[in-house]
Amino acid sequence: MECDDCVRRLDQLIDRELSGLELEEVQHHLDGCGDCTKRYKFEEGLKRLVKVSCEQGHAPAELRERLRQILR
Amino acid sequence: MAVAAYAQIDWMPMTTVPDGQDAFAAEAITHLDALYRGALRLTRDPDQAQDLVQDAYARALRYQHSYQAGTNMKAWLFAIMRNLFWDRFQKGRPPALSIEDVGEFSLYDRMRDGVTEEGPEDTVLDRIAAGEVVEAIEKLSPLHREVVLLVDVEGFAYKDAAQILGVPIGTVMSRLHRARQHLQKSLYDYAVESGIVPGMGRSA
Missing domain, CATH: 1.10.1740.10 (RNA polymerase sigma factor, region 2, helix turn helix motif)
Known part of the structure; x- marks a missing residue:
C-alpha cells in the first residue's frame, strides 16, 4: 500500500469503519510509515477534540421537567 | 377456551x-x-x-x-x-448539493509547514480551545454540521448516520470528508489569527 492509498482511508480508519484485509493493509502500512502515522494521530486527535468540545453541558433542568410531563 | x-x-x-x-x-x-x-x-x-x-x-x-x-x-x-x-x-428539505468548496484542505499539512521543531500532532491541537472548535462547527453549513455531529460527536457508524440522514453511505463519507476540510480550514484560520501558528506566505 502506498501513502496515497493510506491517506485516502484515514477518515474510515479514525471512524473505525475499516475491517478485514483493508484494515490489515492500512495497519501494515502505518507500522512502516512515520509520516502517515503522524497524520493518522493528528486526524484522530482532531476527531477527539471535536467530540470533547461538543460534549460539554447538560440539557436545562426546566426542559427535562417539561419532557417528564410529556412522557408521563 | x-x-x-x-x-x-x-x-x-x-x-x-x-x-x-x-x-x-x-x-x-x-x-x-x-x-x-x-x-x-x-x-x-x-x-x-x-x-x-x-x-x-x-x-x-x-x-x-x-x-x-x-x-x-x-x-x-x-x-x-x-x-x-x-x-x-430550515423551512424545507435539505439542498441536494452542499455549498462552496474549500477544495482539498489539510490542517495537518498546513501545521506541518508552519511548525518546525515538534510535530503538529504534539502541539497545535492542545492549544485550540473547546469554544473555538464549537464555533468552527457552528460556522459549517447545516448539511456539514449535522454529519460532523452524528459521526464525530455522537459516534454513530456510517450506516446509522446514513439512515438518520436518509442518504447512501457514500454520501455520508463524502459529506463528512468535505465537512472536515471546512472545519480544518476554520481552525487553521483561527490558529493563524491567534498566533498559534505563523501565517503562511503573508507574514513571512
Missing part, C-alpha cells in the same frame, strides 16, 4: 401499553443531554434548541409504535429531531 383466549388478547394491550410506555419513556429520557447538545449545534440558539428537543420528544411519543424495541433508540430520536429541524427551522 375461546373465551379465555379472547379475553387474553383483549386484556394484553391494557397492561402492555403502559409498561411499554414506561420503558420507552425511561430510555428516551436517557438521550436528552445528547439530543439537546445536538439541537444546540443545529440551531445555534438555546431557545430554539429547547423547542426543537421538546417537539422531537413529542413526535417520538406520537410515533413510538414505529420504534422497534431493542433497536438503536438514540439514532431513531436523532432522525426525528433532524427531520424536524429541516422541516421547521
Whole structure:
C-alpha cells in the first residue's frame, strides 16, 4: 500500500469503519510509515477534540421537567 | 377456551401499553443531554434548541409504535429531531448539493509547514480551545454540521448516520470528508489569527 492509498482511508480508519484485509493493509502500512502515522494521530486527535468540545453541558433542568410531563 | 383466549388478547394491550410506555419513556429520557447538545449545534440558539428537543420528544411519543424495541433508540430520536429541524427551522428539505468548496484542505499539512521543531500532532491541537472548535462547527453549513455531529460527536457508524440522514453511505463519507476540510480550514484560520501558528506566505 502506498501513502496515497493510506491517506485516502484515514477518515474510515479514525471512524473505525475499516475491517478485514483493508484494515490489515492500512495497519501494515502505518507500522512502516512515520509520516502517515503522524497524520493518522493528528486526524484522530482532531476527531477527539471535536467530540470533547461538543460534549460539554447538560440539557436545562426546566426542559427535562417539561419532557417528564410529556412522557408521563 | 375461546373465551379465555379472547379475553387474553383483549386484556394484553391494557397492561402492555403502559409498561411499554414506561420503558420507552425511561430510555428516551436517557438521550436528552445528547439530543439537546445536538439541537444546540443545529440551531445555534438555546431557545430554539429547547423547542426543537421538546417537539422531537413529542413526535417520538406520537410515533413510538414505529420504534422497534431493542433497536438503536438514540439514532431513531436523532432522525426525528433532524427531520424536524429541516422541516421547521430550515423551512424545507435539505439542498441536494452542499455549498462552496474549500477544495482539498489539510490542517495537518498546513501545521506541518508552519511548525518546525515538534510535530503538529504534539502541539497545535492542545492549544485550540473547546469554544473555538464549537464555533468552527457552528460556522459549517447545516448539511456539514449535522454529519460532523452524528459521526464525530455522537459516534454513530456510517450506516446509522446514513439512515438518520436518509442518504447512501457514500454520501455520508463524502459529506463528512468535505465537512472536515471546512472545519480544518476554520481552525487553521483561527490558529493563524491567534498566533498559534505563523501565517503562511503573508507574514513571512
